[in-house]
Amino acid sequence: MNEDKAIDIVKPHLKQERFDHTLRVTETAAELAAKYDADIEKVRLAAILHDYAKYFPLDKMKNIIKNSELPNNLLHFHHELWHGPAASVIVYEKHGVSDTDIRNAIQYHTTGRAGMTTFETILFVADYIEPGRSFPGVQEVRDTAQTDLDRAAWMALRNTIHFLVGKHATVYPDTFNAYNNLTVQLN
Ligand code: DGI
Ligand code: FE
Ligand code: FE
Ligand code: FE
Numbered sequence: 311m312n313e314d315k316a317i318d319i320v321k322p323h324l325k326q327e328r329f330d331h332t333l334r335v336t337e338t339a340a341e342l343a344a345k346y347d348a349d350i351e352k353v354r355l356a357a358i359l360h361d362y363a364k365y366f367p368l369d370k371m372k373n374i375i376k377n378s379e380l381p382n383n384l385l386h387f388h389h390e391l392w393h394g395p396a397a398s399v400i401v402y403e404k405h406g407v408s409d410t411d412i413r414n415a416i417q418y419h420t421t422g423r424a425g426m427t428t429f430e431t432i433l434f435v436a437d438y439i440e441p442g443r444s445f446p447g448v449q450e451v452r453d454t455a456q457t458d459l460d461r462a463a464w465m466a467l468r469n470t471i472h473f474l475v476g477k478h479a480t481v482y483p484d485t486f487n488a489y490n491n492l493t494v495q496l497n
Contacts, residue, residue: 311407313351316358319405323362331442332361339436346459348429349411356415356433359407363397371396380417387482394420422467422488431463438466445469464492 321329336357343353363371371392375384380395398417401407415433418426422434438445439452439462447469455462467489474481 311355311405313354313358316355319401320359320362323365325365328361328364331440332358334440334442335360335433335436338440339432342432342436342455342459345456346428346432348432352409352412353415353429353432355407355409356412356429357436359397359401359412360416360419360433360437361393361397362416363393363400366393366396368392374399384482387480391420391482394418418484421482421484422463423484424487424491426463426488428459431459435459435462435466445473460492461496464489464496467492 320332324332336354339353339357340350342348343350363374366374368389371389372385374380374396375382375392378399380399384391384395395417398413401416402413407413411427411429414427415430418430419433419437423430426434435451435455439448439455447465451462451465451469454465467485471481471485471489
């Protein structure tokens with residue numbers, strides 16, 4: 311799989327604004343990969359593919375989750391959490407992307423998880439800080455990502471949990487586990 315092929319795969323499935331987001335995530339992730347010594351070409355592929363399933367019909371994502379090794383408890387949480395895990399299966403089954411770093415980074419890009427690798431953390435943070443994002447507190451996370459990738463991920467998790475709790479939404483266990491794991495690690 312090369313970059314042009316990955317773009318050809320995802321582009322027909324994305325709205326223009328989502329495709330533009332994807333390209334910004336790719337550039338942001340590449341900068342982080344250079345800074346934190348990850349494989350830049352592999353990080354760029356993971357970034358291009360990360361939101362591939364964003365607009366899949368809910369039934370299609372549900373079936374992918376049911377018929378794969380993905381955790382079925384995803385189906386008891388918000389459907390916004392389904393597109394990363396679904397994409398991690400489809401890129402493998404339909405397009406032969408078997409690289410574990412790429413597939414895990416795609417799978418966990420929304421929720422995070424405890425013990426994320428540097429590779430996974432780069433995509434998780436890049437998705438949060440790309441220049442098109444305007445979440446409250448995002449600039450602090452961008453600044454922190456220049457010097458401390460794990461602290462930036464911790465801040466993104468904290469902000470997202472705060473946002474979800476503030477609107478009385480559920481929080482997927484992996485998100486809490488990622489937050490708790492980094493809280494202990496960083497203290
Ligand atoms: O697909 P993107 O819009 O680029 O970003 P994403 O895949 O990180 O989706 C983030 C959205 O998912 C965000 O608006 C919050 C929502 N969400 C719903 N439940 C959870 C959740 N995010 C996390 N991390 N954990 C949840 O339990
Ligand atoms: Fe996403
Ligand atoms: Fe995200
Ligand atoms: Fe995204």
